[in-house]
Amino acid sequence: MQNRAVRTRGAVLVAAAEQFDRHGYGGTSLSRISTAADLSTGALTFHFPTKDALADAVQWHGRHTTQLVVDGLTELRPPPLRGVVDLTLALAGLLERDVTVRAAARLSRERPGCPAVWCTAWNPALGRLAARVTGGPSPAGAAGPLVALARHLVAGVEVHLRCAAGQEGGLGASPGVQAEIEQIWSLLLHGMDLLK
Amino acid sequence: MQNRAVRTRGAVLVAAAEQFDRHGYGGTSLSRISTAADLSTGALTFHFPTKDALADAVQWHGRHTTQLVVDGLTELRPPPLRGVVDLTLALAGLLERDVTVRAAARLSRERPGCPAVWCTAWNPALGRLAARVTGGPSPAGAAGPLVALARHLVAGVEVHLRCAAGQEGGLGASPGVQAEIEQIWSLLLHGMDLLK
Numbered sequence: 343m344q345n346r347a348v349r350t351r352g353a354v355l356v357a358a359a360e361q362f363d364r365h366g367y368g369g370t371s372l373s374r375i376s377t378a379a380d381l382s383t384g385a386l387t388f389h390f391p392t393k394d395a396l397a398d399a400v401q402w403h404g405r406h407t408t409q410l411v412v413d414g415l416t417e418l419r420p421p422p423l424r425g426v427v428d429l430t431l432a433l434a435g436l437l438e439r440d441v442t443v444r445a446a447a448r449l450s451r452e453r454p455g456c457p458a459v460w461c462t463a464w465n466p467a468l469g470r471l472a473a474r475v476t477g478g479p480s481p482a483g484a485a486g487p488l489v490a491l492a493r494h495l496v497a498g499v500e501v502h503l504r505c506a507a508g509q510e511g512g513l514g515a516s517p518g519v520q521a522e523i524e525q526i527w528s529l530l531l532h533g534m535d536l537l538k
Numbered sequence: 539m540q541n542r543a544v545r546t547r548g549a550v551l552v553a554a555a556e557q558f559d560r561h562g563y564g565g566t567s568l569s570r571i572s573t574a575a576d577l578s579t580g581a582l583t584f585h586f587p588t589k590d591a592l593a594d595a596v597q598w599h600g601r602h603t604t605q606l607v608v609d610g611l612t613e614l615r616p617p618p619l620r621g622v623v624d625l626t627l628a629l630a631g632l633l634e635r636d637v638t639v640r641a642a643a644r645l646s647r648e649r650p651g652c653p654a655v656w657c658t659a660w661n662p663a664l665g666r667l668a669a670r671v672t673g674g675p676s677p678a679g680a681a682g683p684l685v686a687l688a689r690h691l692v693a694g695v696e697v698h699l700r701c702a703a704g705q706e707g708g709l710g711a712s713p714g715v716q717a718e719i720e721q722i723w724s725l726l727l728h729g730m731d732l733l734k
Contacts, residue, residue, distance in 0.1 A: 366648065369564015451700050452562065487725040490718050494694025498686075501693035504647050522686050529683040530726055 351389050354379045355403060358396045359445035367397060367452040397449050401459040404446025408436055408463035416467050422474035427527045429468055430492050434499040434519045447500050468492055495523055547585050550575045551599060554592045555641035563593060563648040593645050597655040600642025604632055604659035612663050618670035623723045625664055626688050630695040630715045643696050664688055691719055 357379035361370045372393050376386040390396040411432050420428055436443045443460075450460040472485040472492070499519045553575035557566045568589050572582040586592040607628050616624055632639045639656075646654040668681040668688070695715045 365564040366562045367565065368561040369648075451697065452565075484725055484729055487718075487721040487729075490694075491722045491725065493698065494691050494722065496694075497697035498690025498693035501647065501697065502689065522683075525683040526687045526690065529680055529687065530730055533680055533683075534726055534730055 347389075350381075350385075354381065354386060354389050354396070355399055356441065358390075359400045359404070359442040362397065362400055362449055363441050363445040367449055372396075397453060400442055401446045401449050401453075404440070404442040404444075405459050405463045407440055407443055408433070408446070408460065411436060412464050412467050416471075422471045423531075425471040426468065426475060426488065426492055429464065429471065430495045430523055430527070431520055433464060433496045434523050437496075437499050437503060438519050444500070444503065464496075465493075495526065499523065543585075546577075546581075550577065550582060550585050550592070551595055552637065554586075555596045555600070555638040558593065558596055558645055559637050559641040563645055568592075593649060593652075596638055597642045597645050597649075600636070600638040600640075601655050601659045603636060603639055604629070604642070604656065607632060608660045608663050612667075618667045619727075621667040622664065622671060622684060622688055623727075625660065625667065626691045626719055626723070627716050629660060629692045630719050633692075633695050633699060634715050640696070640699065660692075661689075691722065695719065 354375070358370075358375045361375050361378055365374070370393070372386060373383060375393075375396065376383045379386060390399060412429065415428055415432055416425065437447060446460040449456075450458040468489055469485075472488045475488060476485040502522075503519060550571070554566075554571045557571050557574055561570070566589070568582060569579060571589075571592065572579045575582060586595060608625065611624055611628055612621065633643060642656040645652075646656040664685055665681075668684045671684060672681040698718075699715060
């Protein structure tokens with residue numbers, strides 16, 4: 343019985359993440375989630391009494407998954423600029439593949455009055471890596487813009503995964519989000535001079 | 539009487555934009571908008587019969603404002619890389635200051651089955667500028683990553699304007715979004731070599 347309850351809880355979590363990812367916090371109701379999870383509202387609220395409880399669970403699950411990946415990456419002690427690049431690639435991959443991560447990212451912006459849980463899984467590691475990049479013979483104060491750039495790239499991945507317009511405007515077919523991030527970093531690290 | 543109707547219509551549009559910007563398409567109802575506009579639902583639906591009609595009006599208003607700014611910028615025929623930088627700065631400024639632009643950007647992602655109106659105001663100009671940048675002695679195929687970078691920066695502005703987490707993680711106080719975009723471009727154009 344307990345295993346079945348755990349399985350049901352897990353299935354509800356994924357169904358809720360799919361709804362929050364697609365319709366946002368404001369556009370998702372408990373009844374929408376119970377329909378998606380193929381459960382009665384009573385059975386749903388046995389596991390999660392409120393929409394807020396579900397949103398909390400989704401955010402913390404997405405944060406936990408992200409933290410595991412970020413810890414795995416930083417434990418390898420990559421050269422710091424490589425680390426910043428790899429961190430953005432890892433986050434892009436998580437956002438692309440894992441619906442609880444994508445929902446956690448969206449909920450972290452949209453829940454009124456709640457802390458932005460998801461970013462706390464990777465912002466500190468990003469800050470440490472960027473500080474190590476610019477701790478050498480590089481220009482003072484560059485850690486801020488490097489952190490900002492990485493955050494913009496991650497935000498862009500999230501937006502473009504949701505935005506059909508990413509493909510619009512006659513700009514040609516878009517590669518996968520990780521390939522796109524790699525191309526952008528490659529331009530920045532090897533080709534930007536040539537554009538000047 | 540007609541002037542008053544135009545004024546009311548304009549006030550409803552701004553009230554609707556504020557609600558769509560804050561709560562998204564799914565989280566905004568006609569009754570929420572009528573409360574925000576200080577009108578009865580009947581008076582509201584006299585001007586805009588449905589939520590979709592209001593969302594259309596907000597999207598097209600935000601798109602029109604954006605198109606005017608983009609046209610003004612491209613008519614100056616800036617050097618193309620400067621043009622790409624200025625375009626991202628102009629879009630950041632619009633997103634920061636104009637609630638109909640911000641709402642149009644959000645609605646362009648969130649409305650099920652609708653074309654992403656907002657991006658069509660600036661994606662073509664961005665594509666043309668990027669093609670001119672890379673039409674010279676620069677690496678073949680760099681237009682794609684340059685366009686992708688600019689789009690990620692714009693998406694990042696929108697996300698960070700909404701995300702308190704932009705300030706979290708011990709990364710220090712954030713400057714205004716335009717100043718941040720300028721710092722990122724400055725790092726990319728002048729400082730990236732020094733980080734390697």
